[in-house]
Amino acid sequence: DIVMTQTPLSLSVTPGQPASISCKSSESLLHSDGKTYLYWCLQKPGQSPQVLIYEVSSRFSGVPDRFSGSGSGTNFTLKISRVEAEDVGIYYCMQGIYPLTFGGGTKVEIK
Amino acid sequence: QIQLVQSGAEVKKPGASVKVSCKASGYTFTSYAISWVRQAPGQGLEWMGWINTYNGNTKYAQKLQGRVTMSTDTSTDTAYMELRSLRSDDTAVYYCARINVWGQGTLVTVSS
Numbered sequence: 001d002i003v004m005t006q007t008p009l010s011l012s013v014t015p016g017q018p019a020s021i022s023c024k025s026s027e028s029l030l031h032s033d034g035k036t037y038l039y040w041c042l043q044k045p046g047q048s049p050q051v052l053i054y055e056v057s058s059r060f061s062g063v064p065d066r067f068s069g070s071g072s073g074t075n076f077t078l079k080i081s082r083v084e085a086e087d088v089g090i091y092y093c094m095q096g097i098y099p100l101t102f103g104g105g106t107k108v109e110i111k
Numbered sequence: 112q113i114q115l116v117q118s119g120a121e122v123k124k125p126g127a128s129v130k131v132s133c134k135a136s137g138y139t140f141t142s143y144a145i146s147w148v149r150q151a152p153g154q155g156l157e158w159m160g161w162i163n164t165y166n167g168n169t170k171y172a173q174k175l176q177g178r179v180t181m182s183t184d185t186s187t188d189t190a191y192m193e194l195r196s197l198r199s200d201d202t203a204v205y206y207c208a209r210i211n212v213w214g215q216g217t218l219v220t221v222s223s
Contacts, residue, residue, distance in 0.1 A: 001173075041156075048206055048213040049148075049156065060211045092156055099172050100146070100158040 002027050002095050006103035013083040014111045021106045023076045023093035030073060037096030040069055040078045043105075044089040051094075053078065085110055113137035115145075115207050115214035122220045123197050130193040131217045133207030140188035141165045143210065147181060147192045149203040150216075159205075162190060197221045 003026040013019045029036045040053040053059055053069040056076060066081040080087055088110055093103040118132040133145065146161040160171035162181040169181050180193045190207055197219075204216040 043156075048216050049208075050213065051211040054210070094156075094158075098170055100161075102156040102158065105155050 001099055002029070002097060002101050004093055004095055004101050004103035006091075006093055006106050008106060009104070010107040010109070012109050012111050013080075015085060016082050019080040019083050019087075019108060021078045021091055021093075021108075023071075023078070023103050025074045025076075025095055028073045029076075029095050029097060031097060036072060038069070038071065038076050039094040039096060040067075041092045041094055041102075042087075042089050043092065044086075047089075049092065080108075083108070083110070113209075113212050115209060115212055117205075117207060117214040117217045120218040120220070122222065125198060125221055125223055127197050127221075128193060128195040129197060129219050130191055131205050131207075131219070133190040133192070133214050135188045135190070135209070138209075140183075141185060145181075145183070145190040146208045146210075148206045148208055150206070151200070151203045154203075157203075159192070164190065194219075 005024045007022045011019055029038050036056050038056045039051055041049045041051050043049040052063045052067050057069040068079050070077050090105045090107050092105050116134045121129050123129050141164045144161050144163050147159040149157050162169045164183050171179055178195050182191045199221050202221045204218050206216050207214040
């Protein structure tokens with residue numbers, strides 16, 4: 001199975017400041033169909049997870065443009081350009097090649 | 112509005128089975144696969160498997176092979192996940208998901 005490793009484990013951010021989370025996969029996530037199946041999810045406290053970004057850098061409808069994803073192959077990054085209070089929660093990267101696996105999560109809190 | 116609504120919390124004894132339902136609305140059910148993901152208390156997310164709602168094909172996580180069955184009823188736009196031979200470490204919140212739409216979660220507690 002592909003192992004997903006996220007860093008850091010936690011992040012404390014001042015509102016309005018940027019934040020960045022790294023995710024590394026044990027194998028390339030570039031599929032034979034040319035797509036890279038890397039997703040970013042956010043689980044807010046007490047809520048179900050929500051998927052913010054698919055295929056490395058595409059935002060789902062309704063996701064603020066302060067969230068951006070980048071990377072290729074085995075190295076990926078989620079950036080929040082200006083953190084807001086509503087962004088607190090645990091962020092997970094997830095790879096979409098069978099069997100799907102998740103990173104261990106990065107807890108983001110506000111200073 | 113697109114949503115997935117799951118069945119309510121369950122308490123089961125070790126060795127029993129549980130069947131969780133996930134009713135879809137607001138979109139064409141057979142156009143999207145449904146995945147099942149679980150989260151043990153205070154832990155991260157674990158993918159359990161997924162079902163192609165169009166043809167019923169399934170793929171399961173290897174560690175659950177033989178204990179889990181995913182199915183659908185296209186007449187009611189409902190997906191099901193059955194887990195058998197329950198153990199205490201199956202205690203978790205179980206989610207169904209259609210990529211960017213997730214159910215509210217179903218807490219399954221396994222306790223004697």
